[in-house]
Amino acid sequence: MYRYILKRLLMLIPVLLGVAFLIFAIMDVAAGDPVYSIAGPDATEEQLDALREEMGLKGTLLERYVRYIGNLVRGDLGTSYVTKLDVMDVYMQRLPNTLKLAILTMVVAVGMAIPLGVTAAVHQNSIRDTVSMVLALLGLSMPNFWLGLLLIMFFSLKLGWFPTGGNQGFRSIVLPAITVGAGLAALMTRTTRSSMLDVIRQDYLRTARAKGVSEKNVIQKHALKNALIPIITVFGVQFSNVLGGSVLAETVFAWPGVGRLVVDAIDQRDIPTVTGALVLTTMLVTLVNLLVDIIYAYVDPRIKAQYTK
Amino acid sequence: MTKNNNGLILEVNNLVVRYETMDGIVRAVNGIDLKLGYKRTLGLVGETGAGKTTTALALLRLVPDPPGIVECEKLEIDGENILTFDSDKLDQIRGKDISMIFQDPMTALNPVYTVGEQIAESIELHEHVSKTEALKRAGDMLELVGIPRSRANDYPHQFSGGMKQRVVIAIALACNPQLLLADEPTTALDVTIQAQVLELMHELKEKYNTSMIMITHDLGIVAEICDEVAVMYAGRIVEEGTLEKVFNHTKHPYTEGLFNSLPNVKDRKAKLKPIKGLMPDPMDLPPGCAFAPRCDYATEACTQKVPTLTSIDEAHRVACIRYDEPDFHIERRILS
Numbered sequence: 001m002y003r004y005i006l007k008r009l010l011m012l013i014p015v016l017l018g019v020a021f022l023i024f025a026i027m028d029v030a031a032g033d034p035v036y037s038i039a040g041p042d043a044t045e046e047q048l049d050a051l052r053e054e055m056g057l058k059g060t061l062l063e064r065y066v067r068y069i070g071n072l073v074r075g076d077l078g079t080s081y082v083t084k085l086d087v088m089d090v091y092m093q094r095l096p097n098t099l100k101l102a103i104l105t106m107v108v109a110v111g112m113a114i115p116l117g118v119t120a121a122v123h124q125n126s127i128r129d130t131v132s133m134v135l136a137l138l139g140l141s142m143p144n145f146w147l148g149l150l151l152i153m154f155f156s157l158k159l160g161w162f163p164t165g166g167n168q169g170f171r172s173i174v175l176p177a178i179t180v181g182a183g184l185a186a187l188m189t190r191t192t193r194s195s196m197l198d199v200i201r202q203d204y205l206r207t208a209r210a211k212g213v214s215e216k217n218v219i220q221k222h223a224l225k226n227a228l229i230p231i232i233t234v235f236g237v238q239f240s241n242v243l244g245g246s247v248l249a250e251t252v253f254a255w256p257g258v259g260r261l262v263v264d265a266i267d268q269r270d271i272p273t274v275t276g277a278l279v280l281t282t283m284l285v286t287l288v289n290l291l292v293d294i295i296y297a298y299v300d301p302r303i304k305a306q307y308t309k
Numbered sequence: 310m311t312k313n314n315n316g317l318i319l320e321v322n323n324l325v326v327r328y329e330t331m332d333g334i335v336r337a338v339n340g341i342d343l344k345l346g347y348k349r350t351l352g353l354v355g356e357t358g359a360g361k362t363t364t365a366l367a368l369l370r371l372v373p374d375p376p377g378i379v380e381c382e383k384l385e386i387d388g389e390n391i392l393t394f395d396s397d398k399l400d401q402i403r404g405k406d407i408s409m410i411f412q413d414p415m416t417a418l419n420p421v422y423t424v425g426e427q428i429a430e431s432i433e434l435h436e437h438v439s440k441t442e443a444l445k446r447a448g449d450m451l452e453l454v455g456i457p458r459s460r461a462n463d464y465p466h467q468f469s470g471g472m473k474q475r476v477v478i479a480i481a482l483a484c485n486p487q488l489l490l491a492d493e494p495t496t497a498l499d500v501t502i503q504a505q506v507l508e509l510m511h512e513l514k515e516k517y518n519t520s521m522i523m524i525t526h527d528l529g530i531v532a533e534i535c536d537e538v539a540v541m542y543a544g545r546i547v548e549e550g551t552l553e554k555v556f557n558h559t560k561h562p563y564t565e566g567l568f569n570s571l572p573n574v575k576d577r578k579a580k581l582k583p584i585k586g587l588m589p590d591p592m593d594l595p596p597g598c599a600f601a602p603r604c605d606y607a608t609e610a611c612t613q614k615v616p617t618l619t620s621i622d623e624a625h626r627v628a629c630i631r632y633d634e635p636d637f638h639i640e641r642r643i644l645s
Contacts (some may be wrong), residue, residue: 206411212435
């Protein structure tokens with residue numbers, strides 16, 4: 001198992017190099033030459049050239065890429081064109097906010113999806129099933145930002161329980177987490193339901209019942225653990241997504257997360273910030289994927305057996 | 310508690326099970342009576358689809374509802390009327406007083422728990438011991454069924470089919486049940502392993518004084534292990550009695566057909582004589598005797614009314630109206 005984890009960690013290196021190159025190449029094609037906007041319209045050709053030299057924009061794409069990776073290994077992602085701040089510092093300042101929101105969002109999503117999905121499957125075709133599925137459909141089809149606005153109107157403006165936005169401690173995360181979490185819960189509920197429906201007719205549940213296991217434990221202990229793999233897969237994908245930042249929710253709630261950092265940077269053609277933030281997010285996402293694969297092994301011994309082969 | 314059970318571990322009157330599906334009503338079990346004495350073994354014999362497994366599930370009250378509907382006049386296990394039990398009380402007797410060995414060992418074990426955990430669960434639930442103690446006793450059970458206790462921490466996928474069936478047996482026997490329902494415990498196994506598993510079950514039954522219902526379509530197994538036999542066809546018992554009576558003084562044409570379709574070792578050139586036709590669709594049972602359309606002895610009268618089990622003598626009953634005729638007999642040669 002440890003060998004497997006080590007192997008996977010080593011495999012991260014080529015993945016990150018590849019992704020970094022892609023981002024680097026795309027930004028190069030998309031952004032054009034940034035010196036014009038920085039130096040202003042009156043700059044002479046010599047001034048522009050000097051600026052290129054200073055900003056490390058000289059050389060072919062490959063040369064610049066190699067230079068960039070060299071700096072990356074030392075933890076240097078360059079400085080923002082716009083704010084002149086260190087990109088790594090800015091990202092690290094935003095990251096805890098995104099992490100907090102992401103984790104609470106997933107707590108909300110899982111907390112809603114698993115009970116709803118399990119109930120729907122256990123009482124298939126009953127009114128409880130229908131209600132769960134309608135809720136899931138609602139969550140899937142309701143635009144994120146709109147739900148956010150509704151929540152603000154009701155809980156912030158009318159009841160005054162939560163702030164309308166900004167970052168003022170735990171109470172500020174609640175509404176954005178519900179906004180994003182509800183959307184994610186929808187897909188996860190459906191996954192839970194269908195996965196549970198697959199498991200619920202299995203013979204081994206009958207064996208458990210014949211042993212005298214209570215119906216509650218048959219579902220919670222015997223069935224759910226077998227149904228977890230697809231749910232964990234969805235969880236992993238969704239967690240990766242929210243780690244990249246939830247731009248809409250961050251905008252609606254004025255939440256200073258990574259998503260808005262990237263979007264703002266794209267607006268301002270701030271290439272070092274965009275590239276740096278994307279590379280770091282990629283790193284996080286690949287780590288989450290690894291984590292998901294490790295969790296698989298702990299949930300299903302058959303997968304663990306494959307890893308150790 | 311004083312038990313008024315007439316020396317019976319199991320008494321069932323008029324058990325009816327039907328599955329109400331979208332396509333129609335599947336009549337799986339159509340009014341059967343069962344009586345089983347302590348330490349006795351009953352062989353429940355019949356083709357696939359005769360309602361044997363459904364009968365066993367109904368005894369455990371495990372017929373899935375919906376779509377299953379169970380009706381029963383009397384269902385007593387060890388003198389207790391389990392029809393009145395709520396789900397908590399049922400959980401208390403399942404696995405302890407009455408337990409079941411399932412047909413397909415490949416799917417009967419939970420893939421995400423170790424076999425030790427799965428055996429221990431039953432012990433932990435019913436004997437109220439600590440988890441450590443339960444796991445230790447699970448190890449004992451494994452050794453009892455011939456698996457080294459060191460394998461208790463392995464998962465089902467690490468075992469062969471025969472070994473899994475042993476684990477299933479160990480789970481069923483973990484709390485020394487008084488009544489064991491064995492649902493084709495050897496069908497999924499290789500012939501060589503079948504004999505081993507049967508031998509094992511026989512030994513364990515003797516050791517723990519367990520009463521057993523052996524569900525099978527294999528008459529050889531019945532001959533080896535059972536005291537009494539009930540032959541099922543389309544959800545009804547068509548012939549029942551002691552092993553000796555049913556095997557050597559066969560009465561029902563269907564039972565005869567079962568025997569005739571066995572290969573004859575003494576005469577290898579003889580062709581097999583299968584019972585012609587197929588088991589009727591339980592959604593659309595023929596009127597009268599359900600076996601009549603396949604029966605060589607059937608008359609017009611057979612399709613008129615459902616025959617009831619009638620005593621031939623104390624230890625033998627048959628459901629066939631042709632026996633109303635004094636000189637009716639079937640052709641079957643006595644093998645011995």
